Amino acid sequence: MKIIVSIKRVVDHNVQVRPSSDHSAVELAGARMSINPFDENALEEAVRLKERGIASEVIVVSFGDSGVQESLRQALALGATRAIWGQLPAGLEQPDQLAVAKLLREVVQAEQASLVLLGKQAIDEDAGQTAQMLAALLDWPQATAVSALEIEGEKLKLQREVEGGTESLEVQLPAVLSADLRLNAPRFAKLPDLMKAKRLPIEPFDCAAAGLALGPRLRTLRVESPAPRAGGIVVSSVAELVEKLRHEAQVIA
Template identity: 50%
Template sequence: MKVLVTVKRVVDYNVKIRVKADGTGVELANVKMSMNPFDEISVEEALRLKEAGKAEEVVVVSVGPAKAEETLRTALAMGADRAILVETEEAVEPLAVAKILKGVVEAEQPGLVITGKQAIDDDSNQVGQMLSALLGWAQATFASKLEIKDGSADVTREVDGGLQTINVKLPAIVTTDLRLNEPRYASLPNIMKAKKKPLDKKSPADFGVDIAARLKVLKTEEPGGRKAGIKVKSVAELVEKLKTEAGVL
C-alpha cells in the first residue's frame, strides 16, 4: 500500500506572530518557517506504518512556494521515499488545495491519505474533509490512534465526549490529532540522504485547478490586551458584578 502525506510550510510554532503595520497580513520577512506540527505527526504515522509492514511507500506532497522544498526535504530526511511540490507563489485557499490534492491522488493512487487536522497558520481544518468529499472516500478526522487491517482501518477519534473508534474502508482520508504519536528527529546522515531523494515539481495548471482567491481579507489585527482584573470582598459582590457588568449570569 502506498501512503500519501500532505505537509505545509508555516511560521514556526515558537515564533511570536507579528501583524504588519498596515494591517494587510502577518509579517513573514526574516521569520523562521518550519513544517506544520500536525503534518509532522502525519509523516511519522506513515513511516510507522511502513516500518510495521503495512505500507510499501510513503510519498509527501506540498502546495506552496519554492521554499516549501525545504519542508519536503525535512519529511524526506525523516524517512519518506518521494516528494511532490505543487509550486505556486500565491496563497492557495483550502478548496483549491483539496482540488490539487485530488489530482495528485488520482495520479499516485495511494491506499491511504494522511493529513494534519489543521495548519497552525490559518487553522481552517478543511482540506481533509474537502478532499474526502471530492474523492468520494471515507474519512476519519482527529485521529489519536490508527490501526490498518485487511481493506479497512480502525481509527480512534478525539471527540468532545471522549474517544470514539470507527472502522473505515480503504482507501480513506485520515486527519491527525496531537496525541497520535511523537514525531522523530531527522538524523544528520538522513538529512544528507534526503538531498538525493526524488522530488517532482508540478504546478496547479498541471491538475487543471484555478487557484484564484474567492475570499478577501479586509484587515488583520492583533487581539486586544487583557484588561486588569478587580478584587471583590464577598461572593455576593462577585455574583452582582457577573450579573450587571459581565452579563454572564
C-alpha cells in the same frame, strides 16, 4: 500500499506572529517556519506504517513557493520515501483549502495511492477543511481528528476525538484521514538524515498544468493583532468577588 501525506509550511508555533506594515497579511519576513504540527503527526503515522511493512511508499506533498522545499527535505529526513513540490501558478501565493484539495486529488490519482493522511487543521488558519473536501472530491470514506489507528488488510480500525470523548470507527480503504495530536509523538530528525535529505531529489508538480480553477474564494480585508488583555483586579473578599461576577453576568446578558 502507497500513502500520500500532505504537509503545510507555517510560521513556527513558538513564534509570536504580527501583522505586516500594511495590515494585509501576517508578516512572514524573517519568521521561523516549520511543518504544521498536525501534519507532523500524519507524517509520523505514515512512516510507522512503512516501517511495519504495511506501506510500500510514503509520498509527502506540499504546495507553495520554493520555501516549501525545506519542509519537504525535513519530511524526507524523517522517513518519507519521496517528496513532491506543487509549484503554484503565478499570482497564487497561497491556495485555499478547496484549491489544495483539488490539487491533492490530482496527485493521489496520478500516484494511485490508497491512503491519504493530513493534519486535522493548520495552525495558521485553523480551517480544518482540506481532508473533508478531498474525501468528497475522491468519493472516499474519511475520518477526522484520528487519535488511534490500526490497519487489518483493507480495513482501518480507528478512534477519533469528539466532543467529550472518543468515537470508534471502521473505514475501508481507500480512505482519507486527518490526524489529531494524540495520534502519536513525532520523532526528531537526526543530523545525518538531514544531510542525506539535502541530496535527495524533489519531484516538481506543475499546478497550472492541471487546468483547475484555483483562485481564492475568500478575500482578507485586514489583519490586526488582538487587543491587549486588560489588567486584573484584586478583591478583598469572597463576597466582593461574587458581587463582581454577578455584575459581569448582568452586563453580558
